[in-house]
Amino acid sequence: MTLKFLVLSSLALLTNAHMAAFHKAMYCFNGTASGQVNYNNDDPVSPLWMLKKSDYWFHHVNQCDDFPPAPGDFLELPAGSSFTVEVAANRGVTSLSFNGQFATDWGDGGNHPNDYSVANLAGAPLSSSGCIGNPNMHTQNQSMAAGTAFAISYQSDISQVTMDNLAVFTVRYNTPWKRVTSYDVPKDMPACPADGCTCAWVWIPNGCGEPNIYMQGFKCMVTGATSTTPIATPKPPVWCEEDQSTCTQGAKQILIWNQAEGNNIAVSGFDLSGNPKSPAYNSKCGFQDGEGFHALVAIGNVVSDTSPQEHRMTSLVHRPLPPQRLQQLLHHPHLLPPRPHQLLDRLHQLWRHRLLHHPHHLLHHLLHHLLHHT
Structure with a gap:
C-alpha cells in the first residue's frame, strides 16, 4: 500500500x-x-x-x-x-x-x-x-x-x-x-x-x-x-x-x-x-x-508616536483637577484637550463640580470644541 x-x-x-x-x-x-x-x-x-x-x-x-x-x-x-x-x-x-x-x-x-x-x-x-x-x-x-x-x-x-x-x-x-x-x-x-x-x-x-x-x-x-x-x-x-x-x-x-x-x-x-x-x-x-x-x-493610554504636548495632556486624563483649574477651562475652552475622550473627561469633571449648570452648557462647550479643533 x-x-x-x-x-x-x-x-x-x-x-x-x-x-x-x-x-x-x-x-x-x-x-x-x-x-x-x-x-x-x-x-x-x-x-x-x-x-x-x-x-x-x-x-x-x-x-x-x-x-x-x-x-x-x-x-x-x-x-x-x-x-x-x-x-x-x-x-x-x-x-x-x-x-x-x-x-x-x-x-x-x-x-x-x-x-x-x-x-x-x-x-x-x-x-x-x-x-x-x-x-x-x-x-x-x-x-x-x-x-x-x-x-x-x-x-x-x-x-x-x-x-x-x-x-x-x-x-x-x-x-x-x-x-x-x-x-x-x-x-x-x-x-x-x-x-x-x-x-x-x-x-x-x-x-x-x-x-x-x-x-x-x-x-x-x-x-x-x-x-x-x-x-x-x-x-x-x-x-x-x-x-x-x-x-x-x-x-x-x-x-x-x-x-x-x-x-x-x-x-x-x-x-x-x-x-x-x-x-x-x-x-x-x-x-x-x-x-x-x-x-x-x-x-487614555499614550502610544509611542504622541507629541510631548499630547503626552502631557493624556497623562492628565482621569486625574481630578482643582475647582479653580476647572473654572479656568470653563472660561478658556481652547485649553481643553484635543482628543475626544480627554475632552469628555474634562467636561464630565466640570459637570460634577457644578460648573456646567445645565445640559445645554455641556453641548455648547462640546460644539465650541469641535468647531475650533476639526
Whole structure:
C-alpha cells in the first residue's frame, strides 16, 4: 500500500472535519502522541462545547497544550506588517506535510470555485445544517463567514495565561475561508519577553451546526517592536450590533460562549439579519477587521508616536483637577484637550463640580470644541 494511497484515504475522511490554524509554532503541531509525528494531524480542529475551563482552555480536552512547538519555533508577528497561517481541516492538506503536494487554495485539499457557496457547490456536499460541508467552515458563503482572530499574552509560560492577560490584537473578517490566511499586526505592539509570548487562534462560527467555539495555542514573538506601551487588561466583549456606541472599548478578551463554566458573553433573540444571535469576531461584538493598537490599550493610554504636548495632556486624563483649574477651562475652552475622550473627561469633571449648570452648557462647550479643533 503506497504512502499516497494512505494519505488520500485519510483525506477522504475530511468531510465534516472542522478547522484550525496550522503553523510550525502551534501547540500539538505533530499531534498528541508522544514521540510520534502525525503528518495527518487534526487534533487541534475539534470544536469546544459545554466543557470545563480546564478542558477548553488552549484545547486541553485532548492535551494539545501539553505538546509545545520545538524550541526556537515562533509565530513571528512583525509590528506594522502581517503574518500568515494555514487554516485547514488537517495538517496533511497544508504546505507543512508531504511537501505540500496535497495543498490547494482550500482547507480540505479540494478544488472549489472562487464564488463557492451553497448556491454554487460544484459537486461538493452540503452539511447536515444546509451549509458548505467541505471544508466545514460553518457558513453558506464567504460573506457570512463569522471571522477569526488572534489574541496575545505577554506570558511565556502557557500555564500563566489567563483571561486577564490574553487580549485580541487582530481580526480577519469573513474567515475561515481559503487555506492561506493573513492577519495584520499593530505597529505599536510591544516586544515579547526573551522566551516569547503566548498566542491563541480563536473562532466562533455563525450557526451552521452546534454553537461551539475554537481555541488553540501558539508560541509567538513580536518582531521589529519600537513601542514600550503595555497592553491593557482586556475586558469582556458585549453584543453591540444594534448600537456600536455600546461596544466594549479598548483591549478585549476572547469570547467564551456555551461552555460549562467561564462564559463571558450571553446572547438571546435574533440579530439584525433575523438569525439567532451568535457572538463573533466581527462588528456584532465590537471587533474591527484588522483591529489595531487602539484595541489593545486602555482609554487614555499614550502610544509611542504622541507629541510631548499630547503626552502631557493624556497623562492628565482621569486625574481630578482643582475647582479653580476647572473654572479656568470653563472660561478658556481652547485649553481643553484635543482628543475626544480627554475632552469628555474634562467636561464630565466640570459637570460634577457644578460648573456646567445645565445640559445645554455641556453641548455648547462640546460644539465650541469641535468647531475650533476639526
